[in-house]
Amino acid sequence: MVCTANICRSPYGAAVLAHRLASPKIEFVSAGTQATTGRIADPYMVEAAQRQGYRDLSAHRSQPVLAGILRASDLVLCMERGHRDYLLNSYPMMTGRIRTFLETPSRDVDDPTGLTPADYERAIAVIENGAEQWADRIRRIGPV
Numbered sequence: 001m002v003c004t005a006n007i008c009r010s011p012y013g014a015a016v017l018a019h020r021l022a023s024p025k026i027e028f029v030s031a032g033t034q035a036t037t038g039r040i041a042d043p044y045m046v047e048a049a050q051r052q053g054y055r056d057l058s059a060h061r062s063q064p065v066l067a068g069i070l071r072a073s074d075l076v077l078c079m080e081r082g083h084r085d086y087l088l089n090s091y092p093m094m095t096g097r098i099r100t101f102l103e104t105p106s107r108d109v110d111d112p113t114g115l116t117p118a119d120y121e122r123a124i125a126v127i128e129n130g131a132e133q134w135a136d137r138i139r140r141i142g143p144v
Contacts, residue, residue: 001101002087003079006032006062008042008113010079013101013127015054017077020135029073031065033083038062042113044120070094077101077134080108101130 003010010030018028039062046057078084112119
């Protein structure tokens with residue numbers, strides 16, 4: 001899962017998708033296109049994940065998207081079309097594995113960092129919906 005700083009949308013999205021699929025066969029990793037290493041997750045998202053019963057984000061530390069992370073990934077979901085385009089331009093060999101998180105219709109998950117609680121809740125609702133759609137698609141491919 002990829003966003004910009006890897007402190008808000010992608011850690012939360014990975015936690016939601018991990019919860020929805022609940023498979024020991026799948027590892028859910030998040031990273032950021034402009035992330036610095038070691039930043040903690042946004043406190044609002046830590047609390048939201050806790051409230052929903054998802055994995056604990058308090059131990060999350062940001063990391064940049066690196067070639068090794070991408071090579072090890074079967075699927076890379078990007079919170080914005082700009083993230084997808086950046087990664088596809090930087091790693092053309094990943095075409096087919098890099099997708100936008102919201103594909104139907106193709107749109108971005110707006111970054112709520114530093115905005116109002118209502119903006120965070122809107123992003124959370126969009127991520128929850130997108131994660132359910134991806135979980136359904138992944139389940140249809142086969143057992144997880």
